[in-house]
Amino acid sequence: MNPRSKSVLASSAVLSALLLAATPSVAAEKKYDPGASDTEIKIGQTVPHSGPGSLYGVLGRVGEAYFEMLNEKGGINGRKVRFFTKDDAYSAPKAVEATRQLVEQEEVLALYGSLGTAPQTAVHKYLNSKGVPQLLLNTGASKWNDPKHFKWTLAGLPLYPTEARILAKYVLSVKPDAKVAILYQNDDFGRDFLGPFKKVLENAGGKAKVVAEASYDLTDPTIDSQLINLSKSGADVFYNITTGKATSQSIRKVAELGWKPLQLLSAGSTGRSILHAAGFDNAKGIVAISYVKDIGSPKYANDSDVKAFEALREKYLPNVAADNSIAFAGYGQAAAMAEILRRCGDNLTRANVLKQASMLGGFRAPHMLDDVSYSYSPTDYTSIKTLHTMEFDGKEWQISEKAVTE
Secondary structure (H helix, E strand, O other): OHHHHHHHHHHHHHHHHHHHHHHOOOOOOOOOOOOOOOEEEEEEEEEEEOOOOOOHHHHHHHHHHHHHHHHHHOOOOEEEEEEEEEOOOOOOHHHHHHHHHHHHOOOOOOEEOOOOHHHHHHHHHHHHHHOOEEEEEEEOOOOHHHOOOOOOEEEEOHHHHHHOOOOOHHHHHHHOEEEEEEEOOOHHHHHHHHHHHHHHHHHHHHHOOEEEEEOOOOOOOHHHHHHHHHHOOOOOEEEEEEHHHHHHHHHHHHHHHHOOEEEEEHHOOOOOHHHHOOOOHHOOOOOOEOOEOOOOOOOHHHOOHHHHHHHHHHOOOOOOOOOOOOHHHHHHHHHHOOOOOHHHOOOOOOOHHHHHHHHOOOOOOOEEEOOOOOOOOOOOOOOOEEEEEEEEEOOOEEEEOOOOEE
């Protein structure tokens, strides 16, 4: 090739590059489903703001505060978040009514952080038939890990069978000949803990065994009679599968009876507000599973996530106690939902919200311990696989140094 030809080719290349640079770039196409637009994103949840589970209503109030804070800073990817938290009173029929309102009247893009196995079971098929994401549920029922049949639903708590199996293995390690008494909530929540725990003991083939069981309903005013009978069983381990008021009552009653078993508690019932109602002295020695920072412990006083929550609480929720661990968990879940929406960018379709949620594995929400993160994948909706054991010393939870991964 002669020098002149090379010069012409070079000039053409430069001209092409200049023309390309001058051509306006084509922006990625924005995609929206109901509940999303150029200016806002609508999301919702149902939690018990009243009734027997009203202790958990603070989850909704924290969500409102968190998204108000985000909106004041410009929202998510330039869009303000409209968050609706409706009262279902921990009632399945009310959860159905409230959820339908969110989907059909408010037209939310997705739901997150709704609470309770029974209430969420009541809307499980409905939301999946509508293709509405049902994310970060405040329940760890095993049924939520079913991406093949119910792909729109993901739990936000460790799955109950995971927790139960780790606690059963703990019992076998410290009391290989344990005699276990169990009190459980008479619904899917209680049975999801009960079966896997018993299975581990049975498969161990040793002397450890369940010697007594009793159930209770959420509407029961007290559980005194059940605990009196369990205390007479000769059990030296008490597995307490209860929630809210029933947890406080049961811990207090065990102490009143002078019964001194090794007590196991479900992770969702380890909050300081619950233990405070039971009496910290009465709760001393209780063992549970942990994956979150103990918001009331001095050891986390300078933790950056705890300090951020405290700033939010002081500004928007001054009537919520500084050591309210349920509120802190709600803060972490709201941050996780915000992260899902942030990752969606301008593709705010329900399908993409689900996709981003199912790929959240490795993300650590602010309330989680430093070595714990979500473990979701598109084919396995197990929410959290790495857990610690912890023991309450009468003032705070002492968390094991080594985590356990199932």
